[in-house]
Amino acid sequence: MLFNSYEFIFLFLPITFILYFYLLSQRLILGAKIFLVVGSLFFYGYWNFNYVPLILLSIFVNYSVGLSLVNHEKIKLSSKSILIFGILFNVGLLGYFKYTDFLLENFNGIFGSNIPLPHIILPLGISFFTFTQIAFLVDAYRKEAKEYSLVNYMLFVTYFPHLLAGPILHHKEMMPQFGSIYNWVKNYRNIALGLFIFSIGLFKKVVIADTFAPWATAGFDTATTLNLIEAWATSLSYTFQLYFDFSGYCDMAIGISLMFNIKLPINFNSPYKALNIQDFWRRWHMTLSRFLRDYIYIPLGGNRKGEFRTYTNLLATFLIGGLWHGAGWTFIIWGALHGIALAIHRFWQSLGFKMNKILAWFITFNFINITWIFFRAKDFESAIKVLSSMFSLDNVVLPEKYFKFLAEYNEVYFRFGAVYEDILGESKTTSLIIISLLVVLIFKNSMEKMMTFKPSHFNLIYMITILLLGISMMSNVSEFLYFNF
Numbered sequence: 001m002l003f004n005s006y007e008f009i010f011l012f013l014p015i016t017f018i019l020y021f022y023l024l025s026q027r028l029i030l031g032a033k034i035f036l037v038v039g040s041l042f043f044y045g046y047w048n049f050n051y052v053p054l055i056l057l058s059i060f061v062n063y064s065v066g067l068s069l070v071n072h073e074k075i076k077l078s079s080k081s082i083l084i085f086g087i088l089f090n091v092g093l094l095g096y097f098k099y100t101d102f103l104l105e106n107f108n109g110i111f112g113s114n115i116p117l118p119h120i121i122l123p124l125g126i127s128f129f130t131f132t133q134i135a136f137l138v139d140a141y142r143k144e145a146k147e148y149s150l151v152n153y154m155l156f157v158t159y160f161p162h163l164l165a166g167p168i169l170h171h172k173e174m175m176p177q178f179g180s181i182y183n184w185v186k187n188y189r190n191i192a193l194g195l196f197i198f199s200i201g202l203f204k205k206v207v208i209a210d211t212f213a214p215w216a217t218a219g220f221d222t223a224t225t226l227n228l229i230e231a232w233a234t235s236l237s238y239t240f241q242l243y244f245d246f247s248g249y250c251d252m253a254i255g256i257s258l259m260f261n262i263k264l265p266i267n268f269n270s271p272y273k274a275l276n277i278q279d280f281w282r283r284w285h286m287t288l289s290r291f292l293r294d295y296i297y298i299p300l301g302g303n304r305k306g307e308f309r310t311y312t313n314l315l316a317t318f319l320i321g322g323l324w325h326g327a328g329w330t331f332i333i334w335g336a337l338h339g340i341a342l343a344i345h346r347f348w349q350s351l352g353f354k355m356n357k358i359l360a361w362f363i364t365f366n367f368i369n370i371t372w373i374f375f376r377a378k379d380f381e382s383a384i385k386v387l388s389s390m391f392s393l394d395n396v397v398l399p400e401k402y403f404k405f406l407a408e409y410n411e412v413y414f415r416f417g418a419v420y421e422d423i424l425g426e427s428k429t430t431s432l433i434i435i436s437l438l439v440v441l442i443f444k445n446s447m448e449k450m451m452t453f454k455p456s457h458f459n460l461i462y463m464i465t466i467l468l469l470g471i472s473m474m475s476n477v478s479e480f481l482y483f484n485f
Contacts, residue, residue, distance in 0.1 A: 102327035194258030201251025202470035212241035231389035
């Protein structure tokens with residue numbers, strides 16, 4: 001069940017909202033929490049109920065390990081040993097479901113064996129709830145997680161607004177909210193604000209991102225060859241598809257959660273405005289960046305053990321970050337490129353150099369756009385197909401309307417004809433790319449709008465308009481890009 005689906009908007013969300021606050025109004029606090037846990041598990045199991053036992057197993061094991069970390073003196077085991085067991089359990093669970101095929105495929109390739117691939121279906125959101133619980137175990141080890149109610153812990157992990165796509169939560173930032181009496185009554189301002197942000201997110205997802213999707217899919221997966229303009233349109237289409245898809249889903253999650261009086265951490269803050277790669281990762285998937293910094297980069301030594309070790313730690317962190325996103329060499333390459341870029345940026349800073357802001361933005365944006373190619377491509381060959389066409393002048397096709405001005409260059413430097421023929425695009429492809437670029441660079445993002453939100457007739461009309469537009473275009477629902485992470 002996706003947020004951008006009729007069954008979620010018209011059935012699951014209103015029913016869950018009404019019954020949750022009804023139980024709270026009857027002072028059935030524990031019952032309301034249990035109901036929200038059950039509802040979240042139903043939401044999770046709607047796609048495939050067979051994986052509900054898996055998430056329950058993960059919850060119970062991690063909860064038990066967390067309790068053991070608090071009471072390690074009573075069970076005569078060191079807290080470090082318990083933590084290592086918990087991390088190995090989570091990594092093993094994630095590894096089995098997400099990386100078995102990848103590892104066997106590479107093993108077969110290296111040793112010439114023919115071990116059949118099991119083709120395990122990836123459980124929804126396993127990367128998110130696994131990282132969330134690893135963070136909890138480390139916090140428990142550090143004595144920073146102090147609330148150990150089983151119901152509250154289950155709610156923390158299964159809470160449906162964040163379950164499929166994050167953000168990656170900290171135990172300490174959520175538990176006080178679930179326990180606050182001020183959050184147990186309907187807050188009409190939060191409801192209005194939540195609907196407002198949800199509407200923006202829905203519009204981003206189904207109106208903008210899903211418009212880009214066919215062009216990106218055709219360029220990466222269908223077309224065998226691309227001309228120069230098609231290649232750039234393919235990469236930019238995916239760059240903006242991912243932006244509006246992911247930011248839209250983050251907005252919807254934050255908006256839904258606000259209706260329940262729970263504030264999720266901001267996960268997305270205009271990353272394409274970044275002037276360097278470090279700034280990008282402070283704006284893109286912010287809770288993942290926080291996790292990589294606090295639970296991988298700093299434990300590896302961070303920047304405390306010399307420059308060379310710092311660069312090595314950056315590369316290792318982003319190799320892990322790339323592999324977390326997907327089981328494939330293209331994801332590893334993507335992570336490695338970002339790790340190298342961060343190392344170069346740090347070295348540049350250490351020399352005291354500065355760059356013109358426009359040039360800095362241009363380099364950063366194009367680096368991000370180019371590296372997304374490896375993130376999106378189904379294999380290395382598909383990535384090279386798009387990348388090589390982007391920088392080849394051997395296949396430049398211009399619209400027919402320019403023929404009379406450039407006729408002498410026909411078949412010498414240019415060809416004239418259907419520019420977007422291989423990616424099913426039209427003239428609106430260019431227009432939408434330009435408009436999207438202007439939108440992400442010039443206008444306030446949804447989180448900035450949230451901070452300054454005031455109930456008004458204008459905002460009401462604005463919300464209703466974009467909500468209805470979003471709902472009207474949900475007939476062609478595409479899969480959320482982070483759906484299987």
